[in-house]
Amino acid sequence: MIPLCTPDLGPAERALLLEALDSTFVSSVGPFVERFEREFADFTGARQAVACASGTAALHLALRVCGVGRGDLVLVSDFTFIASATPILHQGAEPVFIDSEERTWNLDPQAVEDAFVRLDRSGHRPKAVIAVHVLGAPADFGPIQAICDRFGAVLIEDAAEALGATIGTAHVGTLGRIGCFSFNGNKVITTGGGGMCVTGDPALATAMKHLSTQAKLPGLAFVHDQVGYNYRLTNLAAALGLAQLGRLPEFLRRKHAIAERYRAALEPLGCRFQGVHDGARSSDWLASCLVAGDRDRILAQLTAAGIGGRPLWMPLSDQPCFLEDSRGGDGGKFGEERRFMRFGGEVAKRLSATGISLPSSTHLSVADQDHVITTLIHAMGQS
Numbered sequence: 176m177i178p179l180c181t182p183d184l185g186p187a188e189r190a191l192l193l194e195a196l197d198s199t200f201v202s203s204v205g206p207f208v209e210r211f212e213r214e215f216a217d218f219t220g221a222r223q224a225v226a227c228a229s230g231t232a233a234l235h236l237a238l239r240v241c242g243v244g245r246g247d248l249v250l251v252s253d254f255t256f257i258a259s260a261t262p263i264l265h266q267g268a269e270p271v272f273i274d275s276e277e278r279t280w281n282l283d284p285q286a287v288e289d290a291f292v293r294l295d296r297s298g299h300r301p302k303a304v305i306a307v308h309v310l311g312a313p314a315d316f317g318p319i320q321a322i323c324d325r326f327g328a329v330l331i332e333d334a335a336e337a338l339g340a341t342i343g344t345a346h347v348g349t350l351g352r353i354g355c356f357s358f359n360g361n362k363v364i365t366t367g368g369g370g371m372c373v374t375g376d377p378a379l380a381t382a383m384k385h386l387s388t389q390a391k392l393p394g395l396a397f398v399h400d401q402v403g404y405n406y407r408l409t410n411l412a413a414a415l416g417l418a419q420l421g422r423l424p425e426f427l428r429r430k431h432a433i434a435e436r437y438r439a440a441l442e443p444l445g446c447r448f449q450g451v452h453d454g455a456r457s458s459d460w461l462a463s464c465l466v467a468g469d470r471d472r473i474l475a476q477l478t479a480a481g482i483g484g485r486p487l488w489m490p491l492s493d494q495p496c497f498l499e500d501s502r503g504g505d506g507g508k509f510g511e512e513r514r515f516m517r518f519g520g521e522v523a524k525r526l527s528a529t530g531i532s533l534p535s536s537t538h539l540s541v542a543d544q545d546h547v548i549t550t551l552i553h554a555m556g557q558s
């Protein structure tokens with residue numbers, strides 16, 4: 176079995192985890208959380224970093240401290256993992272789904288502008304935009320930021336898949352008001368489960384830290400000035416994260432080499448790989464391409480050969496949980512009516528219908544990668 180993407184753990188992880196364990200500080204107290212935050216900020220060039228329980232929690236904290244609340248509109252990619260959008264709902268706000276550009280599969284700035292202009296005409300001012308750097312490739316940040324500035328919206332980055340990706344010399348996540356990362360088991364680095372918010376605004380960092388720790392005021396008494404969350408990262412998880420962060424440059428080199436190898440072998444055969452803008456660099460989290468032929472049959476053949484390929488996500492606007500009568504739960508019968516607005520959608524639909532993510536673990540061997548490539552070529556020839 177060749178899995179899609181599994182963690183790369185070694186002696187460094189073992190040593191720091193045992194150090195945390197031996198210290199007996201496994202939970203909310205201990206030095207590793209602060210060290211992880213400081214070194215993460217140093218690596219990305221962010222001013223402040225706040226560790227939390229997951230990438231989803233990071234996005235929720237970001238929306239909350241940016242003032243997104245009940246009834247607000249938030250623009251987000253239609254083509255992304257579900258957790259880019261669910262925190263919008265957790266805040267009582269409404270997602271507005273925006274289509275992708277052909278080349279990078281990320282937010283299409285033209286569709287973002289269309290949405291703002293048309294919503295403005297009907298008296299709506301979206302409060303925020305979540306720009307996802309999908310599969311690790313940087314979104315077209317400059318134009319999207321300019322549109323946000325023009326309409327007074329906050330720009331938040333979902334960099335959950337894009338740790339190490341850059342635009343020019345800047346790391347993604349450090350360009351918007353707040354950038355959010357994930358350390359889930361399959362991401363570029365892992366803490367078992369965890370996340371990070373980075374920001375250039377110390378007041379926002381303080382607010383996120385406070386909310387992530389039950390909004391408890393300093394002192395011995397249990398006094399809470401806001402309704403907060405238990406969203407903190409444990410000292411154990413931070414120890415793991417610190418060890419992984421030390422290996423991140425090596426992980427990124429491996430990811431780039433794997434993606435490059437797939438591209439060289441498969442592009443000449445008609446596979447279309449995700450593009451990046453000039454001057455930008457992807458984290459190459461999951462090498463993905465649009466295949467020539469019947470995607471589902473090709474994927475079935477990969478699965479039968481023990482290869483953990485995955486279809487690209489369905490458009491979020493088609494997710495049952497975002498359709499009108501999905502809440503009845505009567506035997507999986509869902510309505511056709513969308514609960515939320517969508518601008519464009521053709522690109523997301525095509526990506527969803529023809530895309531495959533290929534095994535991209537940093538420890539993927541050359542022999543295993545060759546097996547994936549030959550199996551995929553064979554499957555495309557038959558479909």
Ligand SMILES: *Cc1c(COP(=O)(O)O)cnc(C)c1O
Pocket residue numbers: 228229230231232255256258259307333335336356357358359368369370
């Ligand atoms: C993984 C992921 C998240 C959520 O991160 P978790 O740590 O799993 O909560 C959010 N957005 C995107 C794009 C992701 O891939």
